[in-house]
Amino acid sequence: MNLEADLWFLQRFCLLEVLNEEQREAIRRVITISELKRGSRIYMPGDPAGHIYLLRFGVIKLGTPIPDGRLLILTFLYTGDLFGESAVVEEGTRDHVAEVHEDAIICAVPRAPLIEIMRETPELGYQVTKLMALRLRTFETRVEQLLQRSAQARIAHTLLALGRQFGAEVGQGLVIPLRLSQRDIANLVGVRRETVNLVLQNFRQRGLVEAQRRRILVQDPVALAAVC
Numbered sequence: 001m002n003l004e005a006d007l008w009f010l011q012r013f014c015l016l017e018v019l020n021e022e023q024r025e026a027i028r029r030v031i032t033i034s035e036l037k038r039g040s041r042i043y044m045p046g047d048p049a050g051h052i053y054l055l056r057f058g059v060i061k062l063g064t065p066i067p068d069g070r071l072l073i074l075t076f077l078y079t080g081d082l083f084g085e086s087a088v089v090e091e092g093t094r095d096h097v098a099e100v101h102e103d104a105i106i107c108a109v110p111r112a113p114l115i116e117i118m119r120e121t122p123e124l125g126y127q128v129t130k131l132m133a134l135r136l137r138t139f140e141t142r143v144e145q146l147l148q149r150s151a152q153a154r155i156a157h158t159l160l161a162l163g164r165q166f167g168a169e170v171g172q173g174l175v176i177p178l179r180l181s182q183r184d185i186a187n188l189v190g191v192r193r194e195t196v197n198l199v200l201q202n203f204r205q206r207g208l209v210e211a212q213r214r215r216i217l218v219q220d221p222v223a224l225a226a227v228c
Contacts, residue, residue, distance in 0.1 A: 018123040026117065032108045042084075042098040042106065049087040049094050051108040052128075055079055058104025059178065063097045063187065071097060073188045074139055076178065078166055085132050087111045088118065088125070102179065149228070154189035155199050156227035159209060163218050174218040180211075203227075 019027070033056070036042070042053065045065065055077050062083060063071040074096065077083055083098060088111065118125040149157065163174035182200065186193045203209040208224045210217040218224055 018121055018127070019117065023117050023121065026113055027109060030110050030113050034106055034108065036100045036104050036106060038100055038103055040100040042100065043094045044097055045094055047094045049084065049090070049092050050111050051084060052082070052087050052111065052114060053084045053098070053109075054107045055081045055083065056105040056107055058100065058106075059102035060104060060106075061099050061101045063099070064095070065097065071099075071187055072190060073184065076101060076162070076166070082131055085128060085135065088114060088128055089132070151189065151191045151195050152199050152202070153228050154191070155185060155196060156203075156208075156224050158185065158188050159216065159218055160221060160224055160228070162216075163221065167218070170217070172220065174221055176216040176218065177214075178216070179214050180216060182211075 032051075036058075042060070043049075057079050060077040060081070060083060061073050062075050062077065063073045066072050084094075086092075086094075091111065118128070159176065160174075162176045162178065162180075166178055167174040167176045169175075182196045183193045185200075186196045189196075200209060200211055203224070204211070206223070208218070208220050208227070210219055
């Protein structure tokens with residue numbers, strides 16, 4: 001790969017412009033690019049936080065284990081998203097799971113050289129910190145929604161959020177091009193799979209949502225938003 005291809009993850013966040021040529025070359029030398037299959041675990045709670053990652057292609061889910069053995073999904077990440085960014089703040093361990101939801105290509109940069117460059121170029125550290133703050137606000141909003149809404153409202157809100165984040169408009173509706181099982185949705189909203197099944201049946205009967213094997217069609221986003 002050429003230099004610009006290797007540094008794609010910096011270009012994605014407009015971070016390349018704050019580095020000089022020597023720093024760009026230092027980053028390029030330590031980048032690792034991996035192709036991972038669906039279901040692969042990138043890291044688990046307790047693993048060393050030694051790298052920061054950029055999703056070049058595919059879908060990643062971040063989650064946290066809960067006492068009943070399930071994985072509560074915190075968010076889905078799509079092409080271009082950064083994750084594992086806590087590695088740039090402290091040399092500790094991971095507190096969540098990163099798993100491949102759809103076959104993916106990821107770029108990994110070791111913590112040590114990135115920290116060294118951030119010391120030389122504070123603007124890079126500032127930009128990465130902004131990304132971390134955005135991720136934290138996203139997680140806090142998710143927790144608030146889980147605590148304050150009914151199961152039906154949680155599912156409606158989650159489908160609309162996924163539609164806005166990943167979806168495409170089709171007529172008056174939204175197509176979510178993610179392979180989501182009822183268990184995935186249950187783990188996103190913190191309810192049992194059986195509850196998701198009942199709610200989706202209700203939505204289907206009302207002409208709000210049509211769940212298919214590899215996608216979900218939100219047929220009436222306005223009516224679904226009213227459920228929230």
